Amino acid sequence: MRINPLKLRNTHLIVEKYLVASFPWSSDMGNEVANTLGLNHVTLETKQFPDGESYIRYPIDITTYEGLILIQRAYPEQNNRLIQTMLAIHAARDMGIKNIHIVLPYLPYSRQDKRFRDGEPISLNTILSLLSLLGASSLITVDVHKPDAFKAPNMRCINVEPFDLYAGKIGNVSNAVLLSPDIGSLWRVKKVSEYLGIPFSYLEKFRDRVTGEITMKPKELDVTGKEVFIIDDIIATGGTIIEATRILKSMGATRVYAIATHCLLLNMADSRMLEAGVSSITCSNTIPTKYTEVYVNQSVIKALRGLIA
Numbered sequence: 001m002r003i004n005p006l007k008l009r010n011t012h013l014i015v016e017k018y019l020v021a022s023f024p025w026s027s028d029m030g031n032e033v034a035n036t037l038g039l040n041h042v043t044l045e046t047k048q049f050p051d052g053e054s055y056i057r058y059p060i061d062i063t064t065y066e067g068l069i070l071i072q073r074a075y076p077e078q079n080n081r082l083i084q085t086m087l088a089i090h091a092a093r094d095m096g097i098k099n100i101h102i103v104l105p106y107l108p109y110s111r112q113d114k115r116f117r118d119g120e121p122i123s124l125n126t127i128l129s130l131l132s133l134l135g136a137s138s139l140i141t142v143d144v145h146k147p148d149a150f151k152a153p154n155m156r157c158i159n160v161e162p163f164d165l166y167a168g169k170i171g172n173v174s175n176a177v178l179l180s181p182d183i184g185s186l187w188r189v190k191k192v193s194e195y196l197g198i199p200f201s202y203l204e205k206f207r208d209r210v211t212g213e214i215t216m217k218p219k220e221l222d223v224t225g226k227e228v229f230i231i232d233d234i235i236a237t238g239g240t241i242i243e244a245t246r247i248l249k250s251m252g253a254t255r256v257y258a259i260a261t262h263c264l265l266l267n268m269a270d271s272r273m274l275e276a277g278v279s280s281i282t283c284s285n286t287i288p289t290k291y292t293e294v295y296v297n298q299s300v301i302k303a304l305r306g307l308i309a
């Protein structure tokens with residue numbers, strides 16, 4: 001006889017291991033995760049009250065599940081979407097869900113991972129601490145800005161790397177260089193290079209912490225007659241890629257391609273990058289754009305398998 005979970009609700013008998021719950025703009029990912037892992041999937045209800053406050057609701061009784069995989073694309077509207085995530089975690093914990101695994105493919109506030117100027121918060125730590133305090137057991141993100149800074153008390157932090165996917169996208173090229181626009185992302189190009197066996201280097205970048213203005217210093221780098229693939233975690237204003245492209249072109253690069261995991265593309269960054277001479281822009285689906293060509297879902301699923309096994 002098939003057990004009816006509704007009848008067991010009041011007995012607190014757990015009949016299912018994991019439920020996948022995704023926010024509406026993340027349901028493509030939610031569906032793929034659930035289908036691949038053979039789990040049920042629901043889309044959370046959301047609305048905004050007239051005063052701007054957020055509302056979320058699980059559309060089914062989640063108390064018959066032992067664990068929850070919560071998927072939220074936290075950009076755009078990152079402040080609102082982080083609040084939604086927190087409401088969903090706390091509600092699930094409140095309802096007795098033991099294991100709560102969060103997937104935020106793009107982690108907002110991750111670039112403020114230290115106190116750059118006196119008096120600033122370390123915003124990344126604030127966000128991670130809140131998620132952990134509210135009851136998240138683990139947090140999966142993709143290509144976090146600085147993996148070393150991605151840690152929190154009582155919450156497992158897992159960074160999914162998309163570098164094999166980037167290598168697959170670049171494919172067999174000759175006379176090419178992989179380039180990090182600053183030393184902070186050098187490890188990324190090094191990892192992609194391990195798959196492709198092509199040389200890699202970086203530029204020296206300085207950002208004015210008050211104005212945000214970027215300056216770059218060309219270093220000894222032979223890009224004459226070469227195709228250059230710039231690989232970075234984030235394209236926000238596009239300033240970094242534009243300045244790097246200007247320098248690379250002046251040094252004789254034939255073509256410059258931009259590859260980034262999280263494409264925020266602020267203030268028409270894409271048009272400005274293309275005007276500056278970038279031949280193509282390739283982004284992942286952590287933030288869907290018309291440049292999305294790399295799909296990280298299966299890499300995220302691999303990380304989830306390790307958590308729910």
Ligand code: R5P
Nearest residue numbers: 233234235236237238239240
């Ligand atoms: C900085 O350290 C990051 O890796 C990116 O290079 C940066 O966030 C890109 O920002 P933007 O597009 O505004 O120059």
